[in-house]
Amino acid sequence: MAKSESRIFNILYADDNPSDIELASEALDEACLQCRFFSVRDGEEALEFLHQHGKFTRNTPRPHLILLDWNMPKINGLEVLQTIKSDKNLYTIPSIMFTSSSREEDIRAAYGAGANCYVVKPIHLDLFLLRIKSIVQHWKNVAR
Numbered sequence: 001m002a003k004s005e006s007r008i009f010n011i012l013y014a015d016d017n018p019s020d021i022e023l024a025s026e027a028l029d030e031a032c033l034q035c036r037f038f039s040v041r042d043g044e045e046a047l048e049f050l051h052q053h054g055k056f057t058r059n060t061p062r063p064h065l066i067l068l069d070w071n072m073p074k075i076n077g078l079e080v081l082q083t084i085k086s087d088k089n090l091y092t093i094p095s096i097m098f099t100s101s102s103r104e105e106d107i108r109a110a111y112g113a114g115a116n117c118y119v120v121k122p123i124h125l126d127l128f129l130l131r132i133k134s135i136v137q138h139w140k141n142v143a144r
Helices: 018-031 043-051 077-085 104-112 125-143
Strands: 009-014 035-040 065-068 095-099 117-120
Touching (some): 009 018, 009 043, 009 125, 018 035, 035 043, 043 065, 065 077, 065 125, 077 095, 077 104, 095 104, 117 125
Parallel strands (some): 009 065, 065 095, 095 117
């Protein structure tokens, strides 16, 4: 891997809401100069990305951070998290539940499955953008 390539911080965001993906991408363009943002629309695609299967070839980079929405089709965010944390090749990747649910039982379940953090998506645009920037800035420093 080239020296400049090793400084790139890869982020995988799994969410079925195209608006949230677009907002997160815009926030990261502003906040993180050396970040590459990858998005998938469901839990099945997230696992294919992580295992480099299907349309995600061997050239797909390993993410340094994973953001997971809870409510996704095919495989939900909690199931993706459980798979990540039970895989010896993936469990060290910081995995954050970034979801609209603030239910106490969902929060407990996520932490019980090994989530590194649980963040409730704010409704307001400015707060959403700020929250994404803050998450990435924090974990970019921690994950190094």
